[in-house]
Amino acid sequence: MELKLADKKSELLDILRIQKENQLNSLSCESSKTNGFVTVTHTYEVIEKMNSRAKQVIAKMDDQVVGYALVMLKEFRDLIPVLIPMFETFSVIECNGQKLDKLHYYVMGQICVQDDFKRKGIFKKLYEKHKEEYSKYYDYCVTEVSSSNLPSIRAHEKLGFKTIYTFTDQTDEWNILLWDWN
Known part of the structure; x- marks a missing residue:
């Protein structure tokens, strides 16, 4: 398996394929409870724009993407x-005595591993690659996970993410998780 930064159109298209396969509305109730799910749907144009400023982290096996962890910089907040x-919630959350939106962070926009490759350590390796590539530029990696996505919450906590805030919007109840790289 190869961990790398996406640099080809085919890799971005593979990300979108895996994303579509793991959308909550594409999965059985049992599968979403056991394996987790993704909520946000990206277009090719959005993911290409995100990748142009910060390369997306991918796992490849036999030249096919089998997992990804997206990088979403603050400047893209209005794209989705x-x-x-x-x-908007980041402006009310306090972290280390400061508002989160004033800290040097980026958002891990979504992480997903293809079904046949789950429970093989790829989730952890994708995040290790994130840290290797982006901890030299950022102090924190932040993400949000649906409260109903317990497999994802547990996996993030195992890596060292801490839930720092929970809020509800029109779509769901969300946990804001932070990985402090200091």
Whole structure:
């Protein structure tokens, strides 16, 4: 398996394929409870724009993407309307004595591993690659996870993420998780 930063159109298209397969509305109730799910849907144009400023972290096996962990910089907060409430919430969350939106962070926009490759350590390796690539530029990695996505919450906590805030918007109840790299 190869961990790398996405640099080809085919890799971005593979991310979108895996994302579509793991959308909550594409999964059985049992599968979503056991394996987790993704909520946000990206277009190719959005993911290409995100990748142009910060390369997306991917896992490849036999030249095919089998997992990804997206990088979403603050400047892209308005690209995906469903994520705007999360970014707005950052202005009220305190972390280390400061408002979160004033800290040097980026958002891990979504992480997903193809079903056949789950429970093989790829989730952890994707985040290790994030830290290797981006901890030299950022102090924190922040993400949000649906309260009903317990597999994802547990996996993030195992890596060292801490839930620092919970809020509800029109779509769901969300946990803001922070990984402090200091």
